[in-house]
Amino acid sequence: MNRVAILSSPEYAKCREKIAEGLDLLNFNEDVRGKKVLLKPNLLSARTPDSSVTTHPEIVRAVAEIFLRRGAKVSVGDSPARVSTIAAARVAGIESVCRELEIPLVDFDDPVSVVLEEGTYRNFEIARPVLEADLVVNLAKLKTHSLTLVTFGVKNLFGCIPGARKQGWHFRARNMIDFSRMLLDLARYLKPSLTILDGVEGMDGNGPSNGRKIYPGIVALSRNVFSLDDAIAELFQVKHSKVPLLRMAREENLVGEYEIVGDAPVPSRLVLPETNYIAVYGAGFLRHFVTKFPKIDKKKCIECRNCERTCPVGAIDINRFRIDYSKCITCYVCHEICPENAIVFKRRFNI
CATH class of the missing domain: 3.30.70.20 (Alpha-Beta Plaits)
Structure with a gap:
């Protein structure tokens, strides 16, 4: 049975110990010495940490330090909208973390064509650093999204598609259902080794960049990105039937059975975008x-x-x-x- 660790974390100053506790609860004891570990944050655009648009730099720092101490070769990468990776990371506070920890910040500007063996959408161009990593650690941000309604772990993996190629997917998968199905196919192929959700601060309403800032005060971790998204939706009283991304993950048996471990944060309600599904x-x-x-x-x-x-x-x-x-x-x-x-x-x- 999958495990989803959800822990109360009201401030970023203590997020490292909470993430370490979550890894213990997941029994995440893999030997990563000498392995390439790619941290994939939500680096949507050049926005400051207090905007709650991007993964907070202290989350990136905490996870990077944990894997560095385990002997891994850590790097950080994403494909922001409209600006370079380094420009977005500088404003988001992530570049300084990489510089202080002496870990590379990599661009996702080298696409590799892959063909999936299953799914509705089988042809993708994925950033080379993602494919060459031994472990991909998905560092998502707890937000809503005007197209997919929520953006947790699965949606964050869309950033593994380089630059302007994302625009092509919006043209190809034009509605919420088709776009959500594409995201499921992509996430099933990428299968991140670990997903960590930054929910210390987040966003609801008309997210992912212009919504209302909220303070859920949690971090969540799971080996199964679909289980994590499902559990977070339950915690925030999001009806799966109204969100195709969540509903289809259940229908396609991607979520599986899971148990929630941690210190049982208080359930809350996430206000979804006003776009009409x-x-x-x-x-x-x-x-x-x-x-x-x-x-x-x-x-x-x-x-x-x-x-x-x-x-x-x-x-x-x-x-x-x-x-x-x-x-x-x-x-x-x-x-x-x-x-x-x-x-x-x-x-x-x-x-």
């Missing part, structure tokens, strides 16, 4: 009535053009503050990468 299940013509579409808030927009450049279908024209809704696939990438929360959600009849 009903349209995913309905007929196509209903999409215009029940789905919330992105709209540019002219008062907040600073014309950085991040949204315009990253839109996978080229639907955004910042010169006119206009979104072409005949092209828009409601992937919400524009909202995800906006640094000023200048993308709001509206139903079509209110636009």
Whole structure:
């Protein structure tokens, strides 16, 4: 039976001892001497640690120190949106951790094509450092997400796909169900050796970068990323039936049986994004009535053009503050990468 360790951790200053305790509860005693251990944080964009958008640097430090003391060759890597890995890591406080611990910070700019033996989506391009690591340690952040509704361990692995190739997946897997199925296929293939969730501070509402900052005060660990996501959803009273990523993981027997160990944090409720998932299940013509579409808030927009450049279908024209809704696939990438929360959600009849 899988184990998911969930421990109370109200402050980052003590997260190292909590993570070490969690590893003991999981009986994670692998001999990692001389092995390549890649830490994959959530490094979505160049945001400061107090924004709760990225994995906190103290989580990265704690995990890196634990594996270094076990004799592993540790590195840190991710593929942020719109900026280089080093630029995002510098703002997020992770670059300084890597420098202090003398561990490499690696770019995910060298894709390798892989073909999966099972799943709906079988052709992926994955960053070479991920494939060459002996152990991948998935350092996720507890947040909500405008497309997938939640982003825990499974969603964090999407960062193993390099750069602009992520945009291609938003174009290929255009709705919540298809995108969630792709994430499940990817996670099943990558199968991280360990997933650690930074829930000391997190985000709900219209995440993953412009939601409400919350203070869950937990860290969670598991060898099985699907079990961890399932357990966290239970803790935060998220209905699996309403979140395709969670529901399909159960239906496809990826979650399995698991037990929760730790000090039993108090259950809470996670406020999901206001984007409407009903349209995913309905007929196509209903999409215009029940789905919330992105709209540019002219008062907040600073014309950085991040949204315009990253839109996978080229639907955004910042010169006119206009979104072409005949092209828009409601992937919400524009909202995800906006640094000023200048993308709001509206139903079509209110636009």
